[in-house]
Amino acid sequence: MTQPMTPALQIDGLNVYFGAPHESFHAVKNASFTVEKGASFGLVGESGSGKSTILKALTGLAPQWEGTMRVAGQQLGAKRDRRFYRSVQMVFQDPYASLHPRQSVDQVLSETLYLHGASNIDDRVNRLLEDVGLGSAFRFRYPHQLSGGQRQRVAIARALAPEPEILLLDEPTSALDVSVQAEILNLLSDLRAEHHLTYVMVSHDLAVVAHMCDQAAVMQNGEIVEILSIDAMRNGDARSDYTRQLLAASANRVA
């Protein structure tokens, strides 16, 4: 390959608004970043700063946006089609809201697999449950019969089902205990290596971001204040005050 590869994701001058025009809230202000194919990009920063909103704009869940977003070079418009969801999947921050209460684990996973034209659905469901550390004993449970962490693992299994190329992970392990977190993070690392997947990962845990990502954007109050490499983060090489503050606060927490 002599040509430079098209990035998996290019976001340029993204603004996102919520609410009616006369009193709309400007949740993301002029955000730009690029994620190369096979890379893993972190989004960190203040609670309420717009991290989830960026992922929602990408997946079509925050319709009031302007700027350009490209997935594998293709510019996104107002609507997303099924092809988009086969290549881009999202794991939502809130495992309680993201599963339908009347659908069993089996239904959630089989339906997703069916929708994306998979064969051997039965085997694939069991395999997905194994992958996220749940096992087939959980297959016929309903969401209310699962703990918070168990639900999150079902949500991760569902996102993996269509074998996407890009995974948007919104606090994928913040509802999980550390041992399950380790299993999921290892699984995500393996999948990325095997299938050359691209990740965008939101987390408030800098140790998790440092473990999983090569680069991260730091957000505050709707803006990306800085994009820096993980090495720079580890060395405390930050340009903005907010990033320095965040690094200092996290350093205190590292035991």
Next chain:
Amino acid sequence: MTPLLDIKNLWVKFPTRTGVVEAVRGISFSLGRERLGIVGESGSGKSMTGRAILRLIRPPGIIEADHISLHDQDLLSLSEAKMRAIRGQKISMVMQDPKFSLNPVMTIGAQLIEAHRLHSKSSRAEARTKAIEMLEAVSIRDPERVMKAYPHEMSGGMGQRIMIAMMLIPNPEILIADEPTSALDVSVQGQVLSIMDRLVKERGMGLIFISHDLNLVSQFCDRVLIMYAGRIVEVCDADKLHQAQHPYTRGLLGSLPRFDTPRARLDVLQRDPAWREAPSVEARP
């Protein structure tokens, strides 16, 4: 000192199509005017322990215990009406799913004002001022906008902070906080923890702090229960958590990613079937 809360031999069971799931298996512990952490892996029974104290296990789930005593009153013997009063006034719980505990069709402001007026019979204007103060206390940037907003318009971490504000309004004797800061960045997390800390130190509140964040619990709490498969496998002083002995606790500590030292893979826990069978450790005086 007599404890605020004393629990003896607590079980939570769920009959399911494939047999009975024993979510909590005979645990005993007490809570004083302290910060008691409960840690343990996903599914180990932390949330069900918290909910059982408030008798909030949904049917067909069953709660059994020798007693769950608040001061000297056994909560298991109270009528449902009396229990509601306990939930509103004496024991508050911040649920793991914050947005589900808020009313989706009412603004945040209306809910905070209502909770406040129910508790203190204050005027609307007073309650409104108080509500805004509460939101500021949990580091909400623009409380005026948030007052007018609905729960679904809040970020994950904002939802958690609003729930904490809400639960502190009745000035409870005991607060059960289930993963209350799991969606918060470190600086906001610090502010929220210091509010809870002040309530324990200044008002003598008892706090049960459920979390899977071992570093956080070891720095913030006084005492920690470590749960595994519905039992307590170890109890220790929070600041000694890093010297914990049980192989399960050691395994949990070993699986943490570290910010300063990169690793290719994280260690995962090798579970020993014997851990399930070991008797529960008593965490009562």
